[in-house]
Every structure is written in structure tokens, then in C-alpha cells.
Amino acid sequence: MIPFNKPYMTGDELYYIKDAVARGKISGNGYYTQKCHSYFQEHMGFRNCLLTSSCTDALEMAAILIDIMPGDEVIMPSYTFVSTANAFVLRGAKIIFADSYPDNPNIDANGLKGLITSKTKAIVVVHYAGIACDMDMVMDLANTYDLFVIEDAAQAIDSYYKGKPLGTIGHLSAFSFHETKNIISGEGGMLVVNDEHFDKRAEIIWEKGTNRSAFFRGEVDKYSWVDIGSSFLPSDVTAAFLYAQLENLEKIQSRRRKLWNTYYEDLNDLEKKGLLKLPEVPNYSTVNGHLFYIICNNKKERSNLIAFLQGYNIHPVFHYLSLHKSPYYSKENDLLSLPNCDNFADRLLRLPLYYELDREDQNRIIALINTFVKRIK
Incomplete structure (x- = not known):
């Protein structure tokens, strides 16, 4: 797993x-x-x-x-x-x-x-x-x-x-x-x-x-x-x-940034073909390798990709739901229209990223994403 x-x-x-x-x-x-x-x-x-x-x-x-x-x-x-x-x-x-x-x-x-x-x-x-x-x-x-x-x-x-x-x-x-x-x-x-x-x-x-x-x-x-x-x-x-x-910050960060960069470089062809989107990093910011995400084309596609990867014992996860649509907030507030936020809530998917993730497993994740995305197109 x-x-x-x-x-x-x-x-x-x-x-x-x-x-x-x-x-x-x-x-x-x-x-x-x-x-x-x-x-x-x-x-x-x-x-x-x-x-x-x-x-x-x-x-x-x-x-x-x-x-x-x-x-x-x-x-x-x-x-x-x-x-x-x-x-x-x-x-x-x-x-x-x-x-x-x-x-x-x-x-x-x-x-x-x-x-x-x-x-x-x-x-x-x-x-x-x-x-x-x-x-x-x-x-x-x-x-x-x-x-x-x-x-x-x-x-x-x-x-x-x-x-x-x-x-x-x-x-x-x-x-x-x-x-x-x-x-x-x-x-x-x-x-x-x-x-x-x-x-x-x-x-x-x-x-x-x-x-x-x-x-x-x-x-x-x-x-x-x-x-x-x-x-x-x-x-x-x-x-x-x-x-x-x-005491090990530099070593940990070096490894995490390397994993982040590998995802970005190896999935870049899929973005160029319009099959998914990768993180957008403004020129004023660095990357610290905290998490790597992809943006699927729609919510259904994301759900299917999660199920597909889980079938191979790989466990990606989506992230936040829009807080302005939460039961606590919306019960006393008119629903706001925040389309970009909702877009990420519906389409963003985080991939496994941790210090001990080895290249073989990362390659497997990347290859399976390629297989899934190309199969549905």
C-alpha cells in the first residue's frame, strides 16, 4: 500500500x-x-x-x-x-x-x-x-x-x-x-x-x-x-x-522538494495536452514540497481517479470543502458565489508525498495517472 x-x-x-x-x-x-x-x-x-x-x-x-x-x-x-x-x-x-x-x-x-x-x-x-x-x-x-x-x-x-x-x-x-x-x-x-x-x-x-x-x-x-x-x-x-x-530540516526539505519536482516534471506532458492541471506557482513564491496536487477536469473524474488508484492500493485524497457552503456557516448566511473556491473543492486531488516515498512507488503513481487519464480521453 x-x-x-x-x-x-x-x-x-x-x-x-x-x-x-x-x-x-x-x-x-x-x-x-x-x-x-x-x-x-x-x-x-x-x-x-x-x-x-x-x-x-x-x-x-x-x-x-x-x-x-x-x-x-x-x-x-x-x-x-x-x-x-x-x-x-x-x-x-x-x-x-x-x-x-x-x-x-x-x-x-x-x-x-x-x-x-x-x-x-x-x-x-x-x-x-x-x-x-x-x-x-x-x-x-x-x-x-x-x-x-x-x-x-x-x-x-x-x-x-x-x-x-x-x-x-x-x-x-x-x-x-x-x-x-x-x-x-x-x-x-x-x-x-x-x-x-x-x-x-x-x-x-x-x-x-x-x-x-x-x-x-x-x-x-x-x-x-x-x-x-x-x-x-x-x-x-x-x-x-x-x-x-x-535538526534535520534541510535534509527533509531537500527530499520533499525533489519528490514535488518529480511529480511536476513527469506529469507536465499531461498538462500540456490539456488532460489535467498542475500547481500554479507565482514567480514571487518558492515551493517547500509540502503537498502536490493535480486538478481534474470535473468532480466525477476526480472520484473515478481516486477509486482507480485505490484499486492499486494507492491512496490520494481531495482536500477542503468550501467553508461558505458548510452547514454551520450557511444556516445564518446567504449562500455566496465563490466559483474558484468551489472549483478547487470539486476538482483538486492531492497525491502521496512523504519523505520515505521511493522513486519506484512514485513512478508507479505517475504511470497509473497516465493510464487513467489517457483511457478516459
Whole structure:
């Protein structure tokens, strides 16, 4: 069987977990948490970061930090995971869904200006598949209308926009280390704080609304409840696992990019013949090898291709359903017309891509896609 995803272990995860236990502190913000923070600051240029238990937690922290209140409007793509919306809905925000580009699942920056009202407080961008959104256009709009920008960079570790690491451009950003991501800790995430005005409060929210971290640094003589917050920080055991992954980031990324490029090069003839479409990568973005997708000609064709590949024990999967059509959202909102988003929801198919996917299995996947597509034409 060729699964869609297989978590990769570098070999040092258990060693570092054992070391974390031996150090006698396995709760949050321990030795390995600090090592991970330092790694991201030194190697990625993140000015301030806080590990979290999930990317969802990081997004929820962002919503608290920008003081989302009931009635505030937050613009985001409809083609995204539910956590992107939930984090702001929990604070009372009204979500304003935007369409994707015709040739790219990312939020269509050209349509954002028409969605901004006097109630708009933030724009949330999602760098789908690790491919950058048009951040210059987004940031220009945010500066013009005094809005916050949050980067949902769950899939975007080690990917760049015009040479800048994704996650360093908006006011805040959120990353994921879920087992399906490039760098993993089972569950896990991180909030990146790019605006220094959020630094102190972010740490307080992270520590359940207390100034506990400041107390342990000797900055206050006792710690107490000073703000809202929650238990967002992960165990140091989780951080120890993550640190083993970070030490191998370059090796992991090199392998994943190679797999991505092989898919693209070997399926390119099918795109040239109009039999399917491949990912569109703008010239301002890099590729981080997070996922590789193809666009089938219609929903039925995608379903048939999934069934065909599963018949050979290969397990591709489609991705998001349009959030603006979800039962939760549509019960209180008129149905929007976001045709590009719906197009990706109906036609996009993700192919197996993981570190240990060997060339023989990848060739098999590619050959079977060729067989299927040519057979139906």
C-alpha cells in the first residue's frame, strides 16, 4: 500500500524525549521549548515565537491579541481548514469569505478591497501548499485601511515570498507541526509575533493569562492573573520531538522538494495536452514540497481517479470543502458565489508525498495517472 502520508522519524526523537524527562521538567516552556524558539529565530529570522499545542491554538492566540470583538469582520479565504475561521468565530467575529484565484487556491488579493468595510479588523491569508499569497498587495491594503494581517502558515514552513520567509510578513502568523506537515511533533504549532507591540501580551496569553514567565525571569516578585488566556503552550516532550526534526530540516526539505519536482516534471506532458492541471506557482513564491496536487477536469473524474488508484492500493485524497457552503456557516448566511473556491473543492486531488516515498512507488503513481487519464480521453 502507498499511503497518502507517512510520518518521518529522524532517529533522535526518543533520545531527546528521554533527555527532556531526565532534566526533570516536562511541562511547557522547558529546555527544548527554548531550543526550538532559538532555532526558529536564528535560522528562519522569526523575531519572536511561541510554541503552541497546535496551529489552531496559535490562531486563537492571534484572535485574542488583536482584540477581536463581537461584530468585527475578518476576511479570509473560503478554501481553508475550519480552524482558520473557528479561531475568530470564537471571539465573536463575522467571517467574510473571499474567493481563490482562478489558477491558484490562495486568496485572490485583487478582490479584497471590495470586501473591506468600516467593521473590518483583519485579513487572514492562507499560504496553501506552502505557496505564498501576494503579500505586497495584502500588506498595502492593510496599511491603507489600518487592518491587521495574520498569516496562516500551517503548510508553509521553509517557504519564501520574494526572499522573505513566510510567517515573517504579517503582524502575526501561525504554523503547524501536525504529523501531516513537513516538520512534525504529532500535534503542535507555533505563533510568530512580528509586531513588537504584541510581545508582552502574547507571552501572558500563552501562560493562561498570567505573568508567570516574567516571574521566573525575576522581573516580578510574584505572578498573578493579569489578562485572559489559556494553556496554549505544549509539553517539553513535544518540543523535544520537534527539535529532532528541526535538526534535520534541510535534509527533509531537500527530499520533499525533489519528490514535488518529480511529480511536476513527469506529469507536465499531461498538462500540456490539456488532460489535467498542475500547481500554479507565482514567480514571487518558492515551493517547500509540502503537498502536490493535480486538478481534474470535473468532480466525477476526480472520484473515478481516486477509486482507480485505490484499486492499486494507492491512496490520494481531495482536500477542503468550501467553508461558505458548510452547514454551520450557511444556516445564518446567504449562500455566496465563490466559483474558484468551489472549483478547487470539486476538482483538486492531492497525491502521496512523504519523505520515505521511493522513486519506484512514485513512478508507479505517475504511470497509473497516465493510464487513467489517457483511457478516459
